[in-house]
Amino acid sequence: MSKRTVFILLIIFxxxxxxxxSQEADLKKMVDSQGNVYAVDEENTMYTDGIxxxxxxxxxxxNLAYYFxxxxxLEVNGxxxxxxxxYREILLxxxxxxxxxxxxxxxxxxIGRLYDDNKFRGLVLDYFSVAKAADGKYEINxxxxx
Numbered sequence: 001m002s003k004r005t006v007f008i009l010l011i012i013f014x015x016x017x018x019x020x021x022s023q024e025a026d027l028k029k030m031v032d033s034q035g036n037v038y039a040v041d042e043e044n045t046m047y048t049d050g051i052x053x054x055x056x057x058x059x060x061x062x063n064l065a066y067y068f069x070x071x072x073x074l075e076v077n078g079x080x081x082x083x084x085x086x087y088r089e090i091l092l093x094x095x096x097x098x099x100x101x102x103x104x105x106x107x108x109x110x111i112g113r114l115y116d117d118n119k120f121r122g123l124v125l126d127y128f129s130v131a132k133a134a135d136g137k138y139e140i141n142x143x144x145x146x
Contacts, residue, residue: 059089
């Protein structure tokens with residue numbers, strides 16, 4: 001390998017490692033009141049890991065943003081049972097404020113899409129009762145834990 005090729009590779013590698021570092025440096029690690037760890041960027045966008053945490057506490061109104069984001073990331077990362085369990089917990093939260101109602105609406109839309117996919121219908125029905133209303137929308141309610 002020529003000296004010029006080595007020099008160019010070093011410049012490229014240095015640039016890439018600096019870019020990766022600068023991207024991570026913009027995220028601030030946060031811990032909520034239940035010990036859930038997540039990251040927030042300068043625009044207050046939340047990033048959760050989407051990894052199941054078996055010893056976690058149940059979803060709460062005070063940390064709703066974390067649980068909403070984490071449940072979606074669990075589904076995206078292929079942890080559907082854990083996502084459905086967290087969706088169920090969110091649907092069981094009391095509706096004291098608008099953010100809870102909005103989260104529940106989003107979760108119900110997500111569950112409806114999963115229900116429409118025959119591949120996931122049986123699993124969805126393990127966690128939720130689903131009925132089609134007169135307006136064509138689904139009525140989705142959490143089932144009791146078996």
